[in-house]
Amino acid sequence: MSSEKYFVETVANIPKHIAIIMDGNNRWAKERRLPGLAGHKAGVDCVRSVIEGCMEMGVEVLTLFAFSSENWKRPPLEVKGLMELFKLALDREAKKLVKNNIRLRVIGDKTAFSKSLQEKIRKVEEMTAECDGLNLNVAANYGGRWDIVSAAQSLAQRCKEGVLQPEEITEELLAKNVSLADLPEPDLCIRTGGEQRISNFLIWQFAYTELYFSDAYWPDFDKEHLKAAIVSYAGRQRRFGKTSEQVEAEGNA
Structure with a gap:
């Protein structure tokens, strides 16, 4: 039995959708006295490994933050x-x-x-x-605020055209107009590189997402780091506003 198969069989709660903020490429390169682009190239190799790991562990959706709308300032x-x-x-x-x-x-x-x-x-x-295997989403020139504004503009245009009334706009309707609306919202967000923030990534979709911060720079993030993040996630109780007792009762039903 492969280690990945054993891992899946022993970890009861594998997240369906993992989002990753791939941070630390430049610092990885700087520590090795390499140009910044060398870190980004090494990061591409890491993407391949993490995709493979997600497929082996039964993750259905992987969303990678590759280039933010703020990165044009670099x-x-x-x-x-x-x-x-x-x-x-x-x-x-x-x-x-x-x-x-x-x-x-x-x-x-x-x-x-x-x-x-x-x-x-x-x-x-x-x-x-x-x-119809893994859904791989790459966020490029993406910002969470841009995403929400784009959804709001789409709904506003429908109101202008008379096919929608303002009072008909609900959370559910807005959710259907943001990116990845046809996929489950992220269960787990991993950020590498040691920073602890979400940096304007999927801010609508992250309403109930569990966060995991890894000190590993992205080029060093491997399947073992991925497993550690999933183990941390699996040990958490996601309550969605309910009490622990309610969640436990539902789990035992």
Whole structure:
């Protein structure tokens, strides 16, 4: 029996949806006296390992925070390098995604990207659209506030057109208009690199998400770190506003 299979059989509560804030690439590179882009390249290798781990452990949805809407403020050469790395990863991984039955979606404001990058994203999303294994979502030029504003603008336009009344807008309706509305909300958010904040990532979707902070830089984050995060999650009681007694009674029913 593989260690991953044994892990799944012994850990009762595997999260369906894991979101990861991949932090620490630059610090990883700096400690090794390497250029920052070397850290990002090493981070791509880590993505492959974590995807494999999630598939082995039965995770259904993985959402990765790759590039925030605030990251445009970074040095121009670093931003250019990140865009080239994104293109290269799409080219290299597209066929592997299909082979492994992984559906890719990129969430965020893609209009800020070059036409060539937008086209690459569209092609890979189209290639993997029928895959029904792991749902892999990459947040690029994404911000949680942008997501909520975009949803609000969509509903406001429907009100303007007369097909929706303002008083008909509910939490449930807004939730249907944010990114990833067709998928379960994240059960667990992992942030690497030692920082303890969510940095404007999926702030609507994180209403009841469990948070786990790892000191490991992203390029060093491996399957064992992933297992540690899942074990921490599995040991928590998610109450969603109820008492511990209510949750325990429901579990014993």
